[in-house]
Amino acid sequence: MQGLQHFFRTRTDARRAPRKSLSVQYIAFLIHSFVGLKLSLLFTVVLLSGALAVLSLEIDWLLYSEFRASSGDVRLGAGELLDRLQAAYPEFGLSFFETMNQHPGFASFAMFNDAAGGFRYAWIDPYTGEVKGDTPVLTPGRFIGFLHSTLYLPVIGRSVVNVFGLLTLLSLIAGLYAYPKFWRFFFRMPRTGNARVFWSDLHKLIGLWSLWFVLIIGVTGTWWFYENPLVSHLGAPNPVEPTNIKPLLSYGDMDNISGTMLSAASMISAVRKAYPDAQILGINPPEHNADPYTVTFAGDAWLVPNGRQNKLYLNPFTADIIASHTVDKYTPAQRADMAMAPLHLGNWASGNAADLPVKLIWFVFGAGMTVLCISGLIINLKRTARAARIVYSRNSIIRRLHKSWRIVRPWGRPFGLFKYMNVLLILGIGAGCGIALTLSSQGTKGAGFLYQPQPVGNWEVSMNAVAGLLEKDLNPIRPNASVNFNVALPDAATQAFKFAYLRVGEPRTLRAPGILIHGPAGSRHADIHLPPALTGNEKIWLTAIGWDGQVYQTQWSLDANGKETIDGR
Amino acid sequence: MDAKTVNRLLYTAAALLSVTLSAHSFAHGADVSCETDDSHHSCTLELDEISPANLSIEVLSLDLYRLSKTRSNAKGEFHFIAPKQKYFLLIDAGPGHVFDIGPDSFAAH
Numbered sequence: 182m183q184g185l186q187h188f189f190r191t192r193t194d195a196r197r198a199p200r201k202s203l204s205v206q207y208i209a210f211l212i213h214s215f216v217g218l219k220l221s222l223l224f225t226v227v228l229l230s231g232a233l234a235v236l237s238l239e240i241d242w243l244l245y246s247e248f249r250a251s252s253g254d255v256r257l258g259a260g261e262l263l264d265r266l267q268a269a270y271p272e273f274g275l276s277f278f279e280t281m282n283q284h285p286g287f288a289s290f291a292m293f294n295d296a297a298g299g300f301r302y303a304w305i306d307p308y309t310g311e312v313k314g315d316t317p318v319l320t321p322g323r324f325i326g327f328l329h330s331t332l333y334l335p336v337i338g339r340s341v342v343n344v345f346g347l348l349t350l351l352s353l354i355a356g357l358y359a360y361p362k363f364w365r366f367f368f369r370m371p372r373t374g375n376a377r378v379f380w381s382d383l384h385k386l387i388g389l390w391s392l393w394f395v396l397i398i399g400v401t402g403t404w405w406f407y408e409n410p411l412v413s414h415l416g417a418p419n420p421v422e423p424t425n426i427k428p429l430l431s432y433g434d435m436d437n438i439s440g441t442m443l444s445a446a447s448m449i450s451a452v453r454k455a456y457p458d459a460q461i462l463g464i465n466p467p468e469h470n471a472d473p474y475t476v477t478f479a480g481d482a483w484l485v486p487n488g489r490q491n492k493l494y495l496n497p498f499t500a501d502i503i504a505s506h507t508v509d510k511y512t513p514a515q516r517a518d519m520a521m522a523p524l525h526l527g528n529w530a531s532g533n534a535a536d537l538p539v540k541l542i543w544f545v546f547g548a549g550m551t552v553l554c555i556s557g558l559i560i561n562l563k564r565t566a567r568a569a570r571i572v573y574s575r576n577s578i579i580r581r582l583h584k585s586w587r588i589v590r591p592w593g594r595p596f597g598l599f600k601y602m603n604v605l606l607i608l609g610i611g612a613g614c615g616i617a618l619t620l621s622s623q624g625t626k627g628a629g630f631l632y633q634p635q636p637v638g639n640w641e642v643s644m645n646a647v648a649g650l651l652e653k654d655l656n657p658i659r660p661n662a663s664v665n666f667n668v669a670l671p672d673a674a675t676q677a678f679k680f681a682y683l684r685v686g687e688p689r690t691l692r693a694p695g696i697l698i699h700g701p702a703g704s705r706h707a708d709i710h711l712p713p714a715l716t717g718n719e720k721i722w723l724t725a726i727g728w729d730g731q732v733y734q735t736q737w738s739l740d741a742n743g744k745e746t747i748d749g750r
Numbered sequence: 751m752d753a754k755t756v757n758r759l760l761y762t763a764a765a766l767l768s769v770t771l772s773a774h775s776f777a778h779g780a781d782v783s784c785e786t787d788d789s790h791h792s793c794t795l796e797l798d799e800i801s802p803a804n805l806s807i808e809v810l811s812l813d814l815y816r817l818s819k820t821r822s823n824a825k826g827e828f829h830f831i832a833p834k835q836k837y838f839l840l841i842d843a844g845p846g847h848v849f850d851i852g853p854d855s856f857a858a859h
Contacts, residue, residue, distance in 0.1 A: 426801045429844035471845035680846040690814055693840055693850040713854070 209358030216348040216355070217557045222603040223332075224554050226610065227345045230329035231398075232547030235527045235540050237322030242287060247316050250281075250288045253308030259461035260449030262289050266305045267445075269312040272296075274701020275303060278445075278464045283479065283487075283532035288313055294704035298624015298667065319618060333613025334606070340410040341606070346402015349550075353395045356388060363389060377563040384556040387549050394546035395553075401525035404518070421518045425506040428494055430471045438498035440676055440728045442467065448474045451500040452493055460532075462487050467497045469699040470679055473504075482508040484520035484529055626667050628653040631749040635735040637725060640674040642735065644683075644723075645749065654750055658740050661713045666721075668698050668705045674725070675702070678733075681725040683707045685739060691732060694724035715740070781849065782839065784856045786832075793856070795826040800843045802826025808840040809833065 217224070233240070242248045257265075263278045266289075275291035288304040293315075295301050300318040305311065319327070331338035357363055367389050371382035388395070411417040445464050452459055459478035466474060473494040480491050485508055494504040511519070523529035527543025530536045629647035646666050648657040657664045666683055674681075682688075684695025696707045712719075719739040726732055741748035784793040795802040802822055809818045809830055817837060822828040830839075838852040 426799065429800065429847065432845055435845045469846060471847070682846075689812070689838065689850050690810075690840070693848040697846045 206359055206361060209355040213352055213355035213359050214557075214561065216352045217554065218561055220345075220348070220603060220606075221554055221558045223341075223606050224345055224348070225551060225558075226332070226607070227329060227342055228547065228551040228554055230325050232544055232551055234322075234326040234329040235543045235547060237326045238284065238287070239322075239537070239540070240325070241320045241322035244321060245316050247290075247302075247304040247313045248287055250286055250306050251308050251311075252286075256280075256282070256307045257310050258446060258449055259289075259464060260444065260446035262305050262307055262310065263291065263445040263464050263466075265310050266291055266303055266312060269305075270303055273703040274466070276465055276468075276701050278466075279487075280307065280461055280463065282307075282460050282462060284536075292318065293701065294624060294626075296626070296703075298626035298704065300624075324614075324618075327617065328610070328614065331613075332606070332610050333617050334609050335613065337410075338613070340406075340414070343402060343406035343409055346399060346404070347406045349395060350399030350403045353392070353399050357392075360385060360388075377560060380556045380559045380563065384553060384560060387553055387556070391546050391549045391553065394543075395550060397524055398547075398550065401521045404521050408518075421514045422512050424489075424515070425492075427475060427492075428473065428504045430473060430496060430503065434496055434499075434503065435471060435679075438496075440470075440679070442497040443500055445474070447500045448476060448495050448497075451495060451502065452476050452478070455493075455502060459491075462490055466701070468701065469697055470497075472699070473497060479532065480508055482516075484516075484523050486519060486522040486528075487531070489519050625649075625653060625665060627749070629657045629750060630741050631747045632666075632721070632737045633745045633747065635723075635737065635745065637674065637723060637735050638677065638727075638731075638733045640671045640677075642671075642674065642723060643669045644721075644737075656748075656750075658711065658715065660711060660715050662711050664709050664711060666698075666707050666709060668707065668723075670698070670705055672702065675705075677727050678725040679728050681723065683709055684722050684724065685709065685712060685719055687720070687722055687736075688724055691724070691726075694726070695722065782841075782851050782856050789832045790829065791832055791856075792829050793827065795822050795828065795841065797826075797843055797847075797849075800847060802843075806842045808842075809837050810840050812836050812838070 238248075259278075259280045259282075262280065263275065266278070267275050270293055273293040273295065275293050278289065278291035280289045281287040289307045290302045290304045292300060292302055301315045302318060303315045304313040306313055327333065330342060332342055334341060360366075363385075366385060369382070369386065371379050371386060373379050407417065408419070408421075412419045445466065448464065449461060452461070456478065459480075461476065461478050463477040464474065465477075474497050476493045476495065477487070477490050478493070479485075479487075489508075491507040492505065493502050495501065496503050508516075508519075523531075527540050528536070530539040625645070625647040627645055629645055632644040632646070634641040634643040644666050646657045646664050647653050648655040648659070648662060648664060668681070668683070670678075670681065680694075681698045682695035683698060688694045696709055698705050698707045700706050709721075717740050720736040721739045722734060722736045724732065724734050738744070738746045740746065781796055782793050783796075784791045786792075795805070795807075803824045803826060805822045805826075807820050807822060807828055807830070808816050809820075809832075810816055811833070812835075817833045817835075818830060820828050820830050832853070838850050841849045841851065843849065
């Protein structure tokens with residue numbers, strides 16, 4: 182009872198205590214504590230995964246023999262490598278081939294969809310041409326990378342991560358204001374007499390030595406926060422001009438070609454004639470007959486991520502370069518936007534000997550930022566725990582009750598009102614990780630509604646329809662829904678057809694037969710947006726136009742009718 | 751201003767931020783969104799992975815008679831006068847990418 186009286190007396194006294202007057206430093210301290218503590222569980226996940234993501238390639242290189250190349254001086258040509266790799270996977274069209282030219286110890290690789298529709302990478306040694314096998318897309322390194330960039334939270338993941346960029350910058354500025362004459366303390370070692378003082382001193386010391394790094398992460402993260410969600414979802418003005426879009430072949434190009442595409446090696450030979458010193462980074466083969474080959478190559482420009490390097494687009498039937506988007510033509514705002522990723526990820530030294538040392542520096546300081554977040558939490562816990570100990574030390578029952586209450590109540594330091602948000606988001610990340618791992622190994626082929634084989638000219642075509650990767654068990658045919666149709670087209674048919682399309686209802690005109698079926702061999706598909714109202718009697722029409730102009734058509738019931746369309750769920 | 755006020759301000763800022771995030775607009779299937787003033791339509795065209803700039807757009811009757819023709823500008827915007835009869839738009843974005851869109855598929859701005 183005495184303890185209880187003391188408890189209430191202390192609380193009443195605390196309410197009556199004069200409020201502490203605010204200085205700029207104290208306000209800065211409050212801001213620093215607020216942004217650092219309220220979402221600190223999530224912040225720790227973002228920071229730790231970010232530190233590890235810097236070394237994601239190296240982690241996978243250690244874990245998978247397929248990633249490793251033999252040592253050698255002379256690499257095979259990029260086109261030849263892709264052609265060899267494609268020959269080893271004749272049933273599956275390869276896409277997004279990366280030479281890994283800037284990482285000499287790594288094999289080259291391309292992506293494909295396996296028989297079930299799951300995503301995998303196929304690997305080839307660039308020195309010997311030996312096909313090394315294939316790996317899942319979500320290797321541990323990539324898993325960590327995606328965790329850092331999306332937290333595996335659907336829709337809002339990238340926006341949530343980008344918020345932490347803004348919080349980092351705010352925390353840095355407020356932290357410096359809160360730490361008077363901070364420049365005097367670069368060489369002051371943490372005092373070890375008291376745990377709270379030790380963590381506080383360590384927090385400040387790491388913070389001081391990480392200033393440059395925290396500034397880079399804060400500025401780049403804030404830049405991305407402005408892009409997503411402010412520009413992408415809320416219509417804020419975008420200072421960065423839109424990126425160039427890959428062109429299609431023109432009608433003139435299409436009039437002068439036959440139905441046989443040239444090899445990747447032919448494309449690279451054409452590139453070499455125009456750009457003899459180009460260091461080829463990637464090749465993306467066409468997904469349909471009006472789609473050009475895309476060849477990516479590195480130039481002299483600095484701070485350009487691989488995916489946004491110089492791009493050439495080549496007619497796949499003639500190897501003519503039909504368009505180019507080179508880095509020297511980008512605007513200053515586009516160049517600044519490009520520079521954010523290499524600065525943030527620490528891979529700006531790719532292609533030279535400093536690559537790994539730079540990454541290790543980024544990893545060490547990334548780990549340092551994680552320690553900053555955790556130590557801030559520890560300092561706060563120790564500070565509040567000490568005060569609580571003094572207040573509740575006299576009665577063990579009240580102490581236990583109060584401890585339990587402090588854990589379950591939806592407010593209170595250090596998370597404040599954000600306590601359950603931390604927990605919910607962490608649970609969401611856990612669920613998202615599980616889904617991502619499942620989806621990366623599974624596809625959508627054979628799921629949903631099954632459209633039975635139908636003759637189209639001399640060939641048979643079948644399809645299946647699913648509402649989405651996560652919605653395989655949903656009825657895919659719903660008003661206003663988007664549906665993915667996987668189309669099984671025999672190779673001979675794809676050779677004979679110039680284009681093939683899907684449309685709900687008979688085409689009004691053969692000038693617009695529907696949505697183009699596209700994609701690499703083995704994963705051809707079309708995404709159809711269904712009408713806002715469905716009667717149940719609609720037909721899904723497949724229209725193919727041959728190179729000779731001949732028109733082939735067939736149709737299925739759009740909804741499952743137990744005959745040509747079966748509900749396979 | 752005291753510490754409580756600062757804390758309240760910080761919570762308010764956090765609430766605004768969360769509203770910002772939750773205001774995400776989901777992608778939808780409409781490719782053409784229009785503002786209509788009587789029969790005058792001011793529309794914006796959006797296409798997946800294809801530039802909507804400078805494309806030929808025809809207004810066709812259901813019996814495929816061309817009623818009018820226009821072009822999108824650099825931002826994919828275009829204007830047309832809706833005919834009295836039933837019609838649809840034929841948007842030519844290049845080989846394999848010609849789309850027919852009826853007015854029932856237009857989304858409002």
